[in-house]
Amino acid sequence: MQQLQKVALVTNASDYAGPPAVNALLAAGFRVLAHDERFANIARWQDFATVHVGAEPLVAHSGESLIEAAWSVAGRVDAIVSNDHHPATHVPTPDASLTELRESLEVLVERPFALVRAAIKRLREQGVGNIVMITSCRTRLPMSGGAIPDAARAAANALVRSFAIELAPLNISVNAIAPNFLYSEAYFPRALFVDEPRGRAYVQSTVPVQRLGHPSEIGELIAYLATTPSRFLTGSIIDFAGGWPAAQPRPS
Numbered sequence: 290m291q292q293l294q295k296v297a298l299v300t301n302a303s304d305y306a307g308p309p310a311v312n313a314l315l316a317a318g319f320r321v322l323a324h325d326e327r328f329a330n331i332a333r334w335q336d337f338a339t340v341h342v343g344a345e346p347l348v349a350h351s352g353e354s355l356i357e358a359a360w361s362v363a364g365r366v367d368a369i370v371s372n373d374h375h376p377a378t379h380v381p382t383p384d385a386s387l388t389e390l391r392e393s394l395e396v397l398v399e400r401p402f403a404l405v406r407a408a409i410k411r412l413r414e415q416g417v418g419n420i421v422m423i424t425s426c427r428t429r430l431p432m433s434g435g436a437i438p439d440a441a442r443a444a445a446n447a448l449v450r451s452f453a454i455e456l457a458p459l460n461i462s463v464n465a466i467a468p469n470f471l472y473s474e475a476y477f478p479r480a481l482f483v484d485e486p487r488g489r490a491y492v493q494s495t496v497p498v499q500r501l502g503h504p505s506e507i508g509e510l511i512a513y514l515a516t517t518p519s520r521f522l523t524g525s526i527i528d529f530a531g532g533w534p535a536a537q538p539r540p541s
Contacts, residue, residue: 295367296320297515298359300404302344303327303337305374305475306423306468306507311341313508317516319368322347322359352403360411368419368515369408371401373445374475377427377438390437397424397441398448405452409459418461421514422449424526426467430534442467446526453524462523464514469530472501497532 297314301307302323314321323344328334334346345362349355359366375396378389401422412418425442427435445465452463470477470492482488482501493499507529514522 293365294318294320295516296322296359296363296365297368297370298322298324298347298355298366299370299372300324300355301372301374302341303333305372305473306370306466306471306504306511307372308341309504309506309508310370310372310423310511311344312505313512314368314370314515315341315343317512319515320363321345322363322366324349324355324359326350352400352405353407355404356407356411365415366408366411366418368421369404370421370423370511370515371404372423373397373401374423374473375438375441377435377476379432379434379438381434382436385437390440393437393441394444398444401445402448405448405463409456409461412456412461413459416460419515419517420452420456420461420463421511422463422465423511424449424465424467426469426526426528426530426533429469429528429530449526450524457520457523460520462514462517462520464523465526466507466510466514466529467526468502468507469528469533470496470501471507471529472504477501495533496530497535500531502529502531 297319299307299310302311303325311321311323321344324347328346329348347358349358375393424445428439428443431439449463449465456463482492
């Protein structure tokens with residue numbers, strides 16, 4: 290009996306961990322549905338498709354419509370990669386905008402919540418599924434002025450643990466990869482942290498492995514979590530930050 294090709298859905302596929310997720314899942318043999326609202330622009334999709342050969346575009350504006358579109362196109366989805374990113378605004382709290390707080394919570398918490406909520410019925414009917422959320426480990430070492438992105442990312446990581454215990458009886462695993470110092474134009478753009486000597490020096494002095502994470506490295510981890518048959522691996526939030534934050538030496 291011929292085995293059905295597995296299907297993966299990657300959200301916000303054109304940035305952050307999206308491109309390496311698409312590449313790694315294609316290499317693992319998945320049929321990959323690449324979601325991004327920007328793919329409504331044909332030129333943007335064509336640019337992406339030229340680099341990520343074999344991916345299929347999905348354009349949707351809500352979690353429910355995206356899940357319906359994915360199952361309509363493929364009939365099933367074995368792995369969902371919720372790749373969520375939003376500009377990390379650092380300002381002193383007295384100057385912080387409540388609008389920016391609401392926008393951060395909407396993008397980084399409300400949207401993945403809506404996506405998973407919409408997917409539960411389909412995954413329950415299917416009988417199995419892997420959900421991989423891309424969050425952040427930035428709250429390991431909070432920075433002054435970072436209350437808004439810290440709060441949003443902490444909430445997203447809390448969602449992972451709550452989803453995991455709720456969905457474990459349904460044979461659905463929920464895990465997160467929590468990066469920091471991952472190369473992406475969303476957070477650590479090449480011009481500032483690769484090409485600029487001061488940016489490189491900052492990374493080398495801050496990250497124990499002395500470099501930014503390669504996109505292909507997070508792609509490998511995404512593919513593993515998307516393909517593992519283990520149901521016991523659930524509720525994990527895996528730091529992906531090259532050993533950051535390192536313990537500071539104690540004064541002698």
